[in-house]
Amino acid sequence: MPPSPPPMPAGPPSAPPDAWRAAAVALLNLSGLGLGYALLRRWVAMAGCLVATGLLLLVALPADADGVPGAALVGYAVLLLSAAGHGAVAGLRTRLTWPGRAPLALLLGVLLLAVPAGSALWYQDAHDEAVEQALLDRLDKADRLVAAGGERPFTAAESDYRSALEVYRDLAEHHAGSRAARKVPDSLRTYYTTVGAAYGHQDWCTAVEPLKYLRTMPDSLPKEQLGSLARWPDDRLATSLYECGEQGLAAGEADWVTRFGDLLDTFPDSGPATKVAPAVDAAVQKAEKAVRGDEPCAAVEQLRSLNTRIGDLSKSSGDTGGTLTKAAGRAGRSGDAGEYACGVSQYKDGDFDAARKTMEQFVSDNKNDKNQGRAKKIAIAAEVAQTLPAAGKKLPTTASGGSISVTVKNDSPDDITVLYTGPVTGSFTLKGCGGCKAYSLADTLLTGFKPCHGNRDYPQRTISLPVGTTYFVHKPNGSSTATPASDTAKLRPGYIYTECAYTTRTLGSGY
Structure with missing residues (x-):
């Protein structure tokens, strides 16, 4: 093998x-x-x-x-x-x-080794570009928030505006070298014009709050990002505060004091601030002119409101020149003087209770006014007309005296005031009758009942009146519950007239 x-x-x-x-x-x-x-x-x-x-x-x-x-x-x-x-x-x-x-x-x-090194460099470039795109996407979303906010009222869009601002701030501070950060200044310009769009539409009152908000931007963004935008809202806000205040002043609204106060406190040296005093003065003049028009009472109320509000503005804004204080004083004086025209208007309109109160106040406030005498007469006539409306058909004059003697006696234990109006108007007081008593209702119903009859020395006063109809009212002094009595006397030549005041449950009269 x-x-x-x-x-x-x-x-x-x-x-x-x-x-x-x-x-x-x-x-x-x-x-x-x-x-x-x-x-x-x-x-x-x-x-x-x-x-x-x-x-x-x-x-x-x-x-x-x-x-x-x-x-x-x-x-x-x-x-x-x-x-x-x-x-x-x-x-x-x-x-x-x-x-x-x-x-x-x-x-x-x-x-x-160039393979991993080159791959790392390529990946870093791709990652950097991805970061840039992500930052640009954030910027785009913020810009779209601002654009959508411009379609809504400022209060509804404010949270979105703040969210967008936070994105701009983050890009500017933490990604300063990025392409998105380089676009932030353009986005901010759009931001300002969108938030402050109401100013461009001359919607002055609506523009105030957005412009105030924009003035807080320097606290939220780097100064180098804002540049001239930091001062962008100032003139616009000053103008809006003035125009809004002027509109409120013309319309008789209350918030004009706040607008003018903000203007004088925030921009005391601005052009709009210099127009505040003339605007207030013009409003006083307009109300003074309206006293002579169809609605004098409304004008008087406006003058008194101006007096109070201009005074408040003067105190809060530091009225160094005293122009506001002077305007407030003139409004107050004109309001007091205008009470006369207001009272006349109320009398003519048949509001006799208001006319009496207004004229009494006018007499109290204007001791030296040329209309004081007639104002007293109108106050008396208005009180008579409250009981006898026919007495108020004509304004009383300052006339006095006449050819017919009328004696008024007091058959009453109470002091009384006698008011009368007609061709002449006046009033006087009669003391109570010592020993006299109030009549029962049954006494007044008896046949032959005749007060002021007999040899008693009744307190009395005789006055001279012209021919014509005179309206009398007798009212007890010191009683808020007694009902005044009244009488209408048609005086004719050749007669001597007597008025008698007496007391029942209410005060009666006869002659």
């Missing part, structure tokens, strides 16, 4: 130690492709390197803004270093299948 061939060796025969060969295997394994193991014919280890590299590519590609998870990078780096170390140990005594010389393999390993 022929001899059997010798068994095949399990692997390449051991070779003398060679550091260059070990370094070459290590460098080839660092490529991530396991090429060092290929030259040693260690196919399983090579496959492990390829699988690890493939898994890393699956995780990393396509490149996005989040990048590769740190754990994956650390794991892969540990694997490459382990493969390099293990390959170096294995290659120290194992011959290479190719190339035959270790220096050539070492050179090949160095050249192949």
Whole structure:
């Protein structure tokens, strides 16, 4: 039998130690492709390197803004270093299948290091671009929030405006070198014009709050990002505060004081601030003119409101020139003087109770006014007309006296005030009659009942009145529950008339 061939060796025969060969295997394994193991014919280890590299590519590609998870990078780096170390140990005594010389393999390993290095550089560029696109997408979403907010009222859109502003701030502060950050100034200009759009539409009152909000922007963004925008709202807000206040002043609304107050406090040296005093003065003049118009009472009320509100504005704004204080004083004086025209209007409209109160107040407030005498007469006539409406058909004059004597006697234990109006108007008081008493209702119903009859010395007063109809009202003094008595006397020449006041459950009269 022929001899059997010798068994095949399990692997390449051991070779003398060679550091260059070990370094070459290590460098080839660092490529991530396991090429060092290929030259040693260690196919399983090579496959492990390829699988690890493939898994890393699956995780990393396509490149996005989040990048590769740190754990994956650390794991892969540990694997490459382990493969390099293990390959170096294995290659120290194992011959290479190719190339035959270790220096050539070492050179090949160095050249192949360009693969992972180039891949890393390419991936970094792709990742950077992905980050840029993500930042641009954030900017675009913020811009769309602003655009959508411009279609809604400011209060409804404010939260979206703040969200967009936070994106702009983050891009400017934390991504300053990005393309998105370079676009932030343009987005901010659009932001300002959108938030402050009501100003462009001359919707002054609506523009105030958005413009106030925009003035807070320097607290939220770097100054270099804002530039001239930091002062953009100032003139617009000053103008809006004035125009809104002027509109409220003209309409008789209350918030004009707040608007003008904000203007004078925030922009005291601005052009709009200089127009506040003239606007207030013009409003006073307009109300003064309206006192002579069809609605004098409304004008008086407006003047008194102006007096109070201008005074409040003067105190809150530091009225150094005193112009507001002067305007407030004139409004108050004109309001007091205008009470006369208001009372006349109320009298003509048949609102006698209001006319009496207004004229009494006018007399009290204007001691030296030329209309005080007639105002007293109108107050008396208005009180008479409250009991006898026919007495209020004509405004009383300041005339006095007449050719007919009328004596008024008081057959009552109470002091009484006698009011009369007609061709002349006046009033006087009679003291109570000592020893007189109130009549019972039954007494007044008896045939022949006649008060002020007999030899008693009744308190009395004689007045002279013209021919015509005079209306009398007798009211007890000091009683808020007694009902005034009344009488209508048609006075004719050649007669002497007597009025008698007496007391029953209510006050009666006769002549």
